[in-house]
Amino acid sequence: MSFSWSLLLQGFTQALTPVNLLYAILGSLVGTLVGVLPGIGPTSAIAILLPLTTILPPLPAIIMMAAIYYGAMYGGSTTAIVVNIPGEASSVPTAMDGYQLARQGRGGPALGIAAISSFVAGTISLVGLTFFAPLLAGVALAFGPPEYFALMFMALSLVISLSGRALLKGLIATALGLLVAMVGLDPLTGEARLTFGTVSLMAGVNFISVIIGLFAIGEVLVNIERAALSIYENKIRDWLPGLEDLKYSLGAMLRSSVIGFFLGLLPGCSPAVTTFIAYDAEKKVSKRPHLFGRGAIEGVAAAEGANNATCSGGFVPLFSFGIPSGPALAVLLGGFMMYGLQPGPMLFKENPNLVWAIIASMYIGNVILLVLNLPLVGLWARIALIPFPILGPLIILFSVIGAYSVRFLMFDVWVALIFGILGYLMRKLNFPLAPMVLATVLAQMLETSLKQSLVLSSGSPLIFFTRPIAAVFMILALVMIAWGLWLQFSGRSAQLAADESD
């Protein structure tokens, strides 16, 4: 896939025809909606709309499906900020600071920064996709099992070391998350583990249900207790982000664009993964890390920037090798193939107009989403003013529907309810939720890449240190562990005492 201005311009002319524009808007709207609703993610939305491919011509259909994917990244932040319920797994870190901001009456600026950061990062990484896709394709290939393992290991070390004084609690939460993710069939061998001989447990614990339970249901349970007060104690102080918010967020937007985009090149690194890494990295470089988890606007910017950047990044391996980097892109790939189009190098040779029109439509889609989202900030922020006795049951209702709709298994609903209770207890006992969620999301990749690496090295763990990329990650991880321990036992821990991700 080589770049040419004339092809890109031609792509824009095609993407801007009324029909294609209409479907880009439609996709953005649907994407925002599924992003807002917890549980119903872009993967299921695209899957539900796949049959449309039999009616529509390829270009508008694919434009729409792609718009649903990146649109969901915009929408996911809304409920995360306003009521502490991440609409998508990738919005979990958004909730950490966004919700605190909303409680301080600054839900408007948080929502605004989320939209702006999504736009900036989405556009920056599209530029990366447009101009450097062939070069970048190599990055994805440089990552073999040992590199994946080292990256996952670093991500987990990072999130644990950020638990501040609650290091032990962070470790426990991580271990619990890993354990939960082991239930079901071993992803490599297909052997049933921790299923106690039941078929329903063989389906495994879906991490979307875990997140819905821990965050949405857990939050409602905690509020019932506070509650009698009958209202989410939110008032609205500001409506839009001010200059100072932008000043704090700008760096975060740029950094998270880069992190999100590069990690997005790696198959398996879905937005759910990269958002955590970008958020934690931002916390590490921040001059005011003590604010993270207590309403740092740059935390929102980092998280929302990263998930949008990852979205565009994922199109690089999809277009250059025909390899989807996450479940939503896998369904999108299915959509291509239903038209007899095979993403990969051949697609650029055979259908350059189609590919460039899709890329052009993504630039347009990002503008549409920004225009859609900024004026709606006021409307979304108002959700927080709905009295709790009405909002609480509604949240539970959507949680149950959301958990069920992932795989249409009743089992997933029970999982969500059980983790709701667990989420409540963890909040009460001051356990950080983030390490548990990240561990659940990463467990499969962590485990499979460890096994594969050790098969490759005939059992020697040195493989993680003899390969340069892996070694860098491993050393970073070890430094972070040491840093975490030092914090634990040094005077600085007092300052970071309550510095938990919840």
Added chain:
Amino acid sequence: MRRKVWRLAALVALITVSTFLLVTGCGQTQPQSQKAEDKYPEKQITYLITFDPGGQSDREARRQQPLLEKILGQKIVIDYKVGGGGAVGWSELVRAKPDGYTIAGFNLPHIILQPMQQETGYKTEQIVPVALFQSTPLGLAVLKDSPYQTLEDFLNAAKQKPGEISIGGSGTFSGHQMGTLRLEKLTGTKFKYVPFTGSAPQITAFLGGHVDAVFANSDDLVKQQDKIRVLAFAGNERFEAFPDVPTFKEKGLDLVEAIDRGVAVPPGTPDNVIKKLETAFLQIAKDPEIQAQMKKEGFVPIAMGHDECKAYIEKMTGIYKEIVAGLKN
């Protein structure tokens, strides 16, 4: 008193009448149910897919959907029960009412190997095959810049350094691992089999040079044909998209290994219902346009009916039993 007698008489009469009605009614239901089978299909049919939407099984079902609706005259609803490498959906299939209104896509060798490995909620013989319509022969491939030009090069190298050359595949207890194990057995070699969680990570690791070779599905090999060299295909005949690549059979190795896709019904489904479905699916499988589409995507169109499928599954079960027995020792 008298009234009571009358009441009793009335009751007896009522019971007699209703019993009579019931008996004759029952008598009538027999031929009626016979008819229900004959009239099949009278309502919409649920076509269960046990893998993710957009995956190959789903795409095949969607290709068949409009044609099935035309032939059978009923709506076909595609539904998903995903999980456990297909096991969750297949467990659901064998528990469904055997009336032909629930059918499910099934894959070989999955339904043979899964129950051999552990309790899965279904047994191989409970999956009653209607037809097999698509085959994905496995090919052994290396990258273009690999030192191994031919299968002989590759096997010789393996003999010189047993257990050092790595072959990537998708999953363990899968067709890819069985292919590797059968190759080892036939040639007296030993490889390092590295499992991946699906074909996407498998092919990425392969293109990145993290494994020396892959046992991969034909459609994945077709996609990457400009970057790879296929050493041999595990098909019965040469694979159309790679006319110059020999089969293992040509090289004197009895190794035929493929991922096959078909459709099945629950145990106890009436024969004439199976017959009707079989006719419909085979008619589609033999459609030249459908076959051309499959070939273009890197698959081999096949058209095996109920009896042929059963015999084929039995034969493959025998082969795998032997390998798995060796694996467990």
